[in-house]
Amino acid sequence: MNRNNLFRLLPALLLLLALACAAGCAGRHASASAGQQDEGVLLVAFGTSVPEAMPAMEAVDRDFRKAFPDAKILWAYTSQIIRKKLADQGKKTGGISEGLARLAKDGVKVVRVQSLHVMPGEEFSALERAVLLDIKAHPGRFDAVYLGRPLLESRADAEAVASAVLKDAGGVRGKRDAVVLMAHGQEHGRAGLVFEGVRRVFTEKDGRVFMATVEGERGIGDLLAELKARKVQNVRLQPLMLVAGDHARNDLGGDEDDSWASQCRKNGMRTTVSLKGLGEVPGVNDVWIRHARESRDDLTKEPKKK
Numbered sequence: 467m468n469r470n471n472l473f474r475l476l477p478a479l480l481l482l483l484a485l486a487c488a489a490g491c492a493g494r495h496a497s498a499s500a501g502q503q504d505e506g507v508l509l510v511a512f513g514t515s516v517p518e519a520m521p522a523m524e525a526v527d528r529d530f531r532k533a534f535p536d537a538k539i540l541w542a543y544t545s546q547i548i549r550k551k552l553a554d555q556g557k558k559t560g561g562i563s564e565g566l567a568r569l570a571k572d573g574v575k576v577v578r579v580q581s582l583h584v585m586p587g588e589e590f591s592a593l594e595r596a597v598l599l600d601i602k603a604h605p606g607r608f609d610a611v612y613l614g615r616p617l618l619e620s621r622a623d624a625e626a627v628a629s630a631v632l633k634d635a636g637g638v639r640g641k642r643d644a645v646v647l648m649a650h651g652q653e654h655g656r657a658g659l660v661f662e663g664v665r666r667v668f669t670e671k672d673g674r675v676f677m678a679t680v681e682g683e684r685g686i687g688d689l690l691a692e693l694k695a696r697k698v699q700n701v702r703l704q705p706l707m708l709v710a711g712d713h714a715r716n717d718l719g720g721d722e723d724d725s726w727a728s729q730c731r732k733n734g735m736r737t738t739v740s741l742k743g744l745g746e747v748p749g750v751n752d753v754w755i756r757h758a759r760e761s762r763d764d765l766t767k768e769p770k771k772k
């Protein structure tokens with residue numbers, strides 16, 4: 467083809483290109499909005515019956531509604547004891563199966579189940595099992611059920627949460643000051659290494675951050691030894707948990723002799739306790755929201771063959 471022919475053809479080629487693009491873009495928009503209308507988000511937490519812990523839940527709810535404006539958003543609590551307590555007070559929150567049934571009834575076809583667990587431990591495994599069993603009991607009910615992973619799994623997650631928590635704890639602190647974070651943890655070291663990885667990322671960000679668990683491998687004994695070795699004088703204690711519920715109010719900041727605050731004071735430290743759940747710390751919910759958006763783990767389908 468000579469140059470003249472090419473120039474004659476150019477407008478036609480450009481027109482073709484524009485048409486193809488318009489068709490492609492329109493197609494994408496149409497399917498995206500159709501997808502959003504029948505999309506649902508099920509937020510799953512252990513639950514709390516402590517009224518003072520509710521602001522964290524409310525903040526999570528508000529942020530998810532902002533992030534998924536067209537989706538139907540529901541909550542599920544996995545603790546039967548807490549669900550019963552709340553029901554007795556006339557405040558009803560269902561479990562996972564009830565939440566999924568409700569979403570199906572409302573015509574939702576694509577569900578995003580988002581774990582509000584902090585680390586992938588026992589509760590998260592139970593959540594995954596419950597969703598899988600529910601799908602098995604009601605085959606074909608949803609087109610897809612995506613599982614959103616807990617808050618802290620990757621290095622990027624830990625860095626984002628560390629930045630948010632440290633910023634919220636406020637400014638530069640003195641050499642003898644420390645921020646002490648209480649994670650939950652559990653027996654048999656479930657997620658124990660995830661905790662150690664998170665601890666390392668937090669400590670790299672700021673050497674005055676110390677962490678231990680209330681029910682896991684690294685306990686208050688290890689923490690006190692470390693604080694004493696570092697000659698810490700002032701500690702700010704706060705929970706590394708979704709809400710500041712029973713553990714934060716009793717095991718961490720309570721008046722009993724064995725609370726972390728009491729034990730720090732017994733060892734000559736001055737203490738302040740921040741009763742704020744992670745859900746209330748600005749920036750933290752963005753990580754859970756990112757996990758909900760990015761999940762490709764559709765529990766209704768076999769894993770892709772590789």
Ligand code: CO
Pocket residue numbers: 650681713
């Ligand atoms: Co507990």
